[in-house]
């Protein structure tokens with residue numbers, strides 16, 4: 001392990017993953033690298049101008065003697081709600097996680113799980129919020145409004161509350177999420193009361209030097225265990241007019257959001273496919289260069305958030321529909337998780353395929369983009385498939 005500066009230690013990604021426990025304020029693994037934070041200082045206050053607030057806090061940390069501070073943490077779906085961002089006391093960094101790895105035996109399932117019937121599976125309580133019939137009915141009513149032309153797209157989510165027989169081991173959960181999908185963005189953010197934890201496939205935006213990258217996803221189908229069926233799902237998604245339309249609305253909004261802040265914007269005309277362990281998604285990688293170094297990663301993120309991948313179009317009408325149809329407060333779900341450094345570089349991912357876990361309970365979240373030709377049963381099935389990421393991590 002090499003010490004590069006007093007507050008920053010470089011270590012192997014798997015060592016950082018192994019070290020993480022729920023007392024750490026932040027863990028983040030991306031294709032750019034892995035971060036494990038320790039201790040909290042310099043919290044970022046709630047403000048209408050998050051980009052300036054993040055920069056101010058980084059300046060403050062620099063003035064206090066930290067020569068390479070990072071702001072890390074999460075921003076709620078509602079950007080006016082209080083963020084959970086701070087400059088940690090110490091940060092360990094490494095390269096990205098290996099593309100494939102097995103968990104060391106100490107993180108393997110305890111022997112009781114090897115029994116044919118696992119105690120937790122039988123005893124864990126699950127409550128859907130709202131129930132599936134109510135969710136499908138909300139989708140049906142939204143479709144009526146979409147067909148009437150009141151809006152073009154709205155993302156409707158539901159939650160799954162789980163109570164397990166034993167406290168959830170957050171560290172083990174994180175390691176299982178990372179091992180199952182090392183190419184995803186694996187994160188854990190200490191919220192004070194509970195931990196926001198998940199493995200998201202979606203990069204809202206990153207800035208590296210003057211290079212800007214966004215990777216909006218929209219349009220989804222569940223994976224299948226049968227390899228032929230799985231290939232069929234991928235082909236069906238790529239050919240689906242409904243999903244392409246849903247996807248195009250997001251790409252258009254991301255390009256529109258970046259255009260005033262970037263030059264050399266490149267927006268591929270056709271989507272590609274990406275897969276997680278549970279889902280296929282339509283994906284577009286949008287790139288550009290910042291017009292001005294004052295355009296920081298959070299400036300870009302704030303200009304884009306929330307995209308129609310998690311909210312809808314037009315945004316105001318979609319927000320109103322979400323408030324009307326969803327039975328719960330999204331909190332940090334569909335918000336942002338990531339980091340920014342002194343020079344304005346940073347990475348912000350969309351908080352998806354995640355849960356807030358606390359003690360023996362967890363609230364899992366999943367949503368689906370609804371357009372005029374959405375089928376309520378298919379949207380319900382999509383949200384069920386999206387819960388799979390966290391349920392598998394929890395071994396439920």
Ligand SMILES: C=C(O[C@@H]1C=C(C(=O)O)C=C[C@H]1O)C(=O)O
Nearest residue numbers: 217218219220309366367368369
């Ligand atoms: C809202 C979620 O996912 C978002 C919605 C998608 C869709 O509607 O196809 C795809 C990826 C995400 O942008 C979620 O995972 O909860």
